[in-house]
Structure formats: structure tokens, C-alpha cells
Amino acid sequence: xxxxxxxxxxxxxxxxxxxxxxxxxxxxxxxxxxxxxxxxxxxxxxxxxxxxxxxxxxxxxxxxxxxxxxxxxxxxxxxxxxxxxxxxxxxxxxxxxxxxxxxxxxxxxxxxxxxxxxxxxxxxxxxxxxxxxxxxxxxxxxxxxx
Numbered sequence: 001x002x003x004x005x006x007x008x009x010x011x012x013x014x015x016x017x018x019x020x021x022x023x024x025x026x027x028x029x030x031x032x033x034x035x036x037x038x039x040x041x042x043x044x045x046x047x048x049x050x051x052x053x054x055x056x057x058x059x060x061x062x063x064x065x066x067x068x069x070x071x072x073x074x075x076x077x078x079x080x081x082x083x084x085x086x087x088x089x090x091x092x093x094x095x096x097x098x099x100x101x102x103x104x105x106x107x108x109x110x111x112x113x114x115x116x117x118x119x120x121x122x123x124x125x126x127x128x129x130x131x132x133x134x135x136x137x138x139x140x141x142x143x144x145x146x
Contacts, residue, residue, distance in 0.1 A: 063139065
């Protein structure tokens with residue numbers, strides 16, 4: 001016997017076939033409505049959660065690609081000769097050769113000129129660091145999930 005039972009109340013009043021059909025279809029209709037309500041609630045939870053999981057999966061794949069690219073770059077830098085004379089990437093100043101650059105620079109600098117050059121280098125590095133920090137924040141903390 002099933003765990004659910006229907007309690008039948010007998011009355012002296014007999015129901016017609018049409019009345020019984022009406023009651024039956026009323027119960028079936030209520031059950032269909034409950035099923036629809038439940039499905040709507042389930043969809044309201046499932047689809048946003050599924051979208052969030054898909055978005056996180058995409059972010060993880062992008063991070064894996066970034067990590068692989070960084071690892072390759074670090075490996076290439078580790079095997080590159082430790083020289084300031086190593087070939088640099090192509091520049092818009094390709095017409096300037098290394099010897100022309102060396103000839104155009106003065107042989108000595110004053111302390112103030114060196115301080116200014118160092119200050120410019122640090123400012124450039126700080127600016128690059130800030131850009132990288134913002135980029136990392138965008139990658140690793142893109143938005144707050146609600």
C-alpha cells in the first residue's frame with residue numbers, strides 16, 4: 001500500500017459522472033499548476049547559477065592561458081643571455097644602429113642628470129606597475145557575483 005492515502009468520505013449524496021470528472025480535472029489542473037510553479041522556481045535558480053559557472057569556467061581558461069604565456073616568457077627570459085647587448089624587439093627607430101646610439105650619447109653625466117634619469121625610470125616603472133595591478137585586478141576580481 002502506498003504511503004499516500006486518500007480519505008474517502010461517504011455521504012448519502014451520490015455524485016454524477018460529470019461532477020466526478022470535474023473534481024478529477026480540477027485536481028489534475030491544480031497539480032499541473034503546482035508543477036509549472038515548481039519548474040519556474042527551479043529555472044530561476046538553475047539558469048543564473050549555470051550562467052555564473054560558465055562565466056567562471058571561461059575566466060579560469062583565460063587565466064590558464066595567461067599563466068602558460070607567462071611561464072613560456074619566463075622560461076625564454078631565463079635562457080636568454082644576460083647581456084645588455086642582446087637583440088631587442090623591433091623599434092620605430094630601426095634606422096638608428098647601436099653604434100650611432102653610442103656616439104650620440106655623452107660620455108659623462110652630471111649627478112643631477114643621473115638623478116633625473118633615475119627618477120624618470122622609476123616614474124615609468126611605477127606607471128607600468130599600476131597598469132599591471134589594474135589588469136591583474138580586472139582578471140582575478142572582474143565583478144562581484146550576487
